Amino acid sequence: MLGSCLNNVREKSPLVHNITNYVTVNDVANAILAAGASPIMADEPDDAYEITAICNALNINIGTLNSRTITSMFRAGQRASELGHALLLDPVGAGASSLRTDTAVKLMKEIKFDVIRGNASEIKTLALGSGTTHGVDADKADAVSDSNLAFMAKFVRDFAKSTGSIIALTGAIDLVADSERCYAIRNGRPEMGRITGTGCMLSGITAAFIAANPHNKLEACAAAVCMMGAAGETGYSHLKEYEGNSTYRNKIIDAIYNMTPENLERGAKYEVIE
Amino acid sequence: MLGSCLNNVREKSPLVHNITNYVTVNDVANAILAAGASPIMADEPDDAYEITAICNALNINIGTLNSRTITSMFRAGQRASELGHALLLDPVGAGASSLRTDTAVKLMKEIKFDVIRGNASEIKTLALGSGTTHGVDADKADAVSDSNLAFMAKFVRDFAKSTGSIIALTGAIDLVADSERCYAIRNGRPEMGRITGTGCMLSGITAAFIAANPHNKLEACAAAVCMMGAAGETGYSHLKEYEGNSTYRNKIIDAIYNMTPENLERGAKYEVIE
Amino acid sequence: MLGSCLNNVREKSPLVHNITNYVTVNDVANAILAAGASPIMADEPDDAYEITAICNALNINIGTLNSRTITSMFRAGQRASELGHALLLDPVGAGASSLRTDTAVKLMKEIKFDVIRGNASEIKTLALGSGTTHGVDADKADAVSDSNLAFMAKFVRDFAKSTGSIIALTGAIDLVADSERCYAIRNGRPEMGRITGTGCMLSGITAAFIAANPHNKLEACAAAVCMMGAAGETGYSHLKEYEGNSTYRNKIIDAIYNMTPENLERGAKYEVIE
Numbered sequence: 001m002l003g004s005c006l007n008n009v010r011e012k013s014p015l016v017h018n019i020t021n022y023v024t025v026n027d028v029a030n031a032i033l034a035a036g037a038s039p040i041m042a043d044e045p046d047d048a049y050e051i052t053a054i055c056n057a058l059n060i061n062i063g064t065l066n067s068r069t070i071t072s073m074f075r076a077g078q079r080a081s082e083l084g085h086a087l088l089l090d091p092v093g094a095g096a097s098s099l100r101t102d103t104a105v106k107l108m109k110e111i112k113f114d115v116i117r118g119n120a121s122e123i124k125t126l127a128l129g130s131g132t133t134h135g136v137d138a139d140k141a142d143a144v145s146d147s148n149l150a151f152m153a154k155f156v157r158d159f160a161k162s163t164g165s166i167i168a169l170t171g172a173i174d175l176v177a178d179s180e181r182c183y184a185i186r187n188g189r190p191e192m193g194r195i196t197g198t199g200c201m202l203s204g205i206t207a208a209f210i211a212a213n214p215h216n217k218l219e220a221c222a223a224a225v226c227m228m229g230a231a232g233e234t235g236y237s238h239l240k241e242y243e244g245n246s247t248y249r250n251k252i253i254d255a256i257y258n259m260t261p262e263n264l265e266r267g268a269k270y271e272v273i274e
Numbered sequence: 275m276l277g278s279c280l281n282n283v284r285e286k287s288p289l290v291h292n293i294t295n296y297v298t299v300n301d302v303a304n305a306i307l308a309a310g311a312s313p314i315m316a317d318e319p320d321d322a323y324e325i326t327a328i329c330n331a332l333n334i335n336i337g338t339l340n341s342r343t344i345t346s347m348f349r350a351g352q353r354a355s356e357l358g359h360a361l362l363l364d365p366v367g368a369g370a371s372s373l374r375t376d377t378a379v380k381l382m383k384e385i386k387f388d389v390i391r392g393n394a395s396e397i398k399t400l401a402l403g404s405g406t407t408h409g410v411d412a413d414k415a416d417a418v419s420d421s422n423l424a425f426m427a428k429f430v431r432d433f434a435k436s437t438g439s440i441i442a443l444t445g446a447i448d449l450v451a452d453s454e455r456c457y458a459i460r461n462g463r464p465e466m467g468r469i470t471g472t473g474c475m476l477s478g479i480t481a482a483f484i485a486a487n488p489h490n491k492l493e494a495c496a497a498a499v500c501m502m503g504a505a506g507e508t509g510y511s512h513l514k515e516y517e518g519n520s521t522y523r524n525k526i527i528d529a530i531y532n533m534t535p536e537n538l539e540r541g542a543k544y545e546v547i548e
Numbered sequence: 549m550l551g552s553c554l555n556n557v558r559e560k561s562p563l564v565h566n567i568t569n570y571v572t573v574n575d576v577a578n579a580i581l582a583a584g585a586s587p588i589m590a591d592e593p594d595d596a597y598e599i600t601a602i603c604n605a606l607n608i609n610i611g612t613l614n615s616r617t618i619t620s621m622f623r624a625g626q627r628a629s630e631l632g633h634a635l636l637l638d639p640v641g642a643g644a645s646s647l648r649t650d651t652a653v654k655l656m657k658e659i660k661f662d663v664i665r666g667n668a669s670e671i672k673t674l675a676l677g678s679g680t681t682h683g684v685d686a687d688k689a690d691a692v693s694d695s696n697l698a699f700m701a702k703f704v705r706d707f708a709k710s711t712g713s714i715i716a717l718t719g720a721i722d723l724v725a726d727s728e729r730c731y732a733i734r735n736g737r738p739e740m741g742r743i744t745g746t747g748c749m750l751s752g753i754t755a756a757f758i759a760a761n762p763h764n765k766l767e768a769c770a771a772a773v774c775m776m777g778a779a780g781e782t783g784y785s786h787l788k789e790y791e792g793n794s795t796y797r798n799k800i801i802d803a804i805y806n807m808t809p810e811n812l813e814r815g816a817k818y819e820v821i822e
Contacts, residue, residue: 034519
């Protein structure tokens, strides 16, 4: 099932419009290409609005938002929504500043996202109106662990219910949930946290998976999250002892490029909590 | 001849001003350095205008254009034109939105470019006022192939004639033409299409080649295109089976860095169609 | 001593706010992570102002400045100053345009920086109101060499005295000075000049070192400069003959990631000139 989701990305090659931060944008583009889809970036309001129409998915990432790109996010988001495109929000740094929190909250009010993907601190901020933060990284106090897994699974299911979006809360254990089911995913490596942009790349890829699997969005989202983690494991296995986070970044994207549906099926580590 | 064009880049090390998109800008900078030239980026209108004057070439890439950077493109372009600098336009996404198409058309009207470099869909859009598009990638229907080679060679020569610019239409077969001669170049690998920014990198390098070979612009442009393709072949030969598009990107830039005039002469695969 | 400075970065993991150029921003983020600290980027004025408060250091890099980000630099700089955060200025391209020179001069007047880090041409421009430039690279005429070392050491000490900032003038020989002492550092490789962003990465890392070593800023700055150079040496030792500047960039960040306090102590090559 997860493998066929990847297969659909490769066969349909959806065009993913990304209004995203300039820190990790190149990796997002290459990760989307590695997954088998095509990226495009536009963030001037008129251009973003028009480009949206020729795409299949929209990935909004508020990482280095500014007044111009915020306008683009709303205009592109509303158009993508009218056109029934796959829509993903990555609320980078929600909780770290009021502009980020308020923009994410307002986007969620005005646009129905298929998926909201963030770290534990960002999702808690959006769900509870509070949450600690360590900049754009999750605070350790917010992490999902074996001891709070059932509680956190219910938390994301509830947030999925109230928003009508699939929630992907990613970290050491990833949770991907709609209002009824929650995938708890254990792929990945802790060293991925020492690379900038693994979350941003995952958001771009997830948007492609949702676009290519419109009748199967929860599984598609879980497949994307498993693939990113599995690519992190594969990439790590090819690292030499003197290599570090920069080469690791390349090897993760490479592993996405070489991931087969069979590898994804075999490598995915998850349980479903209902 | 192609080799001596590269030699001139290495010896003169032209300073290339790039007003370019933030998706691939880092690779453009490293590719220009790899070729032996120096990059600089400025996109605030006053800064772009002033920086232009200390440079030898201007590379305008409309990939993530916005109202501020469009102003910079026109001001820098006009100044570079007055100063007789090498001038290149990369109309990324022309045909994908009216802002992109209109900006490219207006730039071509107001500024005389030495080279216009784009994919088949972008060049068709600019030449014919129409053309299909797959975002920032060329549509397959527009591709140059053995069956339409003579027709397409005439098309780019005609467009070169009407614009007074060298036209570099790049894809599986690259065409580099002025009004009289057309190089058909068969370097490169299809896997280069799975990397973001190979076109953008080529544009930056081409601007450097034009600046370093002012009396020999058509050959210089062909040399840059051959070098990019040959670097794609060399880089590919060093890829391990588990490596993918991200490592490939690095290896292409590495291959440009290590390209010698002799390698370029030996590796270039082209015919000239008159 | 230098090793313990690195140790403090790893233990405290300071959060470094970077208002920086979009050319090298991804490498800056990964270099900061490699050093053991955390990066965050914000450049919309309100966001930059608020994000500053949750950070430990601010790295202002004027590489692709625009009117919006200049406002952010002043607002974030003033707030970081009020809060006693580590503050670094990287005057990229000072001397290459009046906007860059004037912005750097004005920032220095209104904000007290712990460190000003630039190449020889940039520092000369700021100290003397003049200085040649080759775009964002230093002019060879300005370089520090064995023949002018004593003179240049006095020059940076004097500039440190007049500004109240530590001056880090980096090149083939790096000088790191306060008003009394000057470290002359001979780590690094000439090939680092063929990579875009080694200076920008160093600035980001230095901001982290200053934040983690508030009572020992001069040594902390020297430690960061030695580490960048030593990483350049280590990275180079792992390069294959067919690899070039793009892979080298990755290997330098990797070497920072794997640098131990012991390696740094052992590898640092410097003398102190009083």
